[in-house]
Amino acid sequence: MKEKMTENSIRLFEKKGFSETSIQDIVESIGVTKGTFYYYFTSKEQLLMDIHLAYIDELLNEQEKIIQILEKSCKDKLFEMVYMLLKSIKTKKSSATVFFREMKNLSEEKLAQILPKRDEFRNRIEQLLKEGIECGEFRSNLDTSIISFAILGVANWSYHWFDPDGEKTDQEVARIFMEMILQGIEAGR
Known part of the structure; x- marks a missing residue:
């Protein structure tokens, strides 16, 4: 039941937004009572936190x-x-979508649990860039911190526009991103 409630909540948060989705909306979507909701979650924010943790941990x-x-x-x-x-x-x-768009609805206490995980993800990319510099795969003058933010910006913002059923597959889009990241867009390179 907790999984079903979480999955329905994710869809509702994506469609209506966290603030516009009530606990009543959540329980009505699966035909249970508010008591059932509170059996599994202490609050709507706790549910949002669980969604965030599951996404970033994966x-x-x-x-x-x-x-x-x-x-x-x-x-x-x-x-x-x-x-x-x-x-x-x-x-x-x-x-x-919920992870990137609804993070603003987490309290500082909850954000203190999510932000270090998000930073860890970025730091691992930065470390990989540094290793690539050390072994000669990447230019030695890269600002690995800025580049790691840029890579995440390009990839993460895709949730706004990327259509998995569209003209390009996820793998094709990843290859285009990598070509841009590694070779830039300047002619003659």
Whole structure:
């Protein structure tokens, strides 16, 4: 029941927004009482927090698996991370939308649990860039901090416009992003 309630809440939060979705909307969507809601969650914010934690923890786990593949180059690992983010938009678009759009509705106490995980994800990308510089895969003059933010900005913002059923697949979009990241858009490069 908790899973069903969470899944329905994700869809409602995506469609109506967190603030505009009431607990009554949630329980009516699955035909239970408010008592059932409070059996599983202390508040609507706790439900939102659970959604955030599930999304970022899954991304962190997937990212760690990519990092641990020793036979892959830094460039290949970076592609896998960008592709993973796009794939998560394809497979978990509603969760991605809620994660990025509704974070503003978490209290400072709850944000204090989410932000370090988000920072860890970015720091791992920055570390991968540094490793790529050390082994000669990437230019030595890169600002790895800014580049890691840029990569996440490009990939994460895709939840707004990327259509998994559209003209380009998630893998094709990831390749386009990687080409832009690695080679830029200047002619003659």
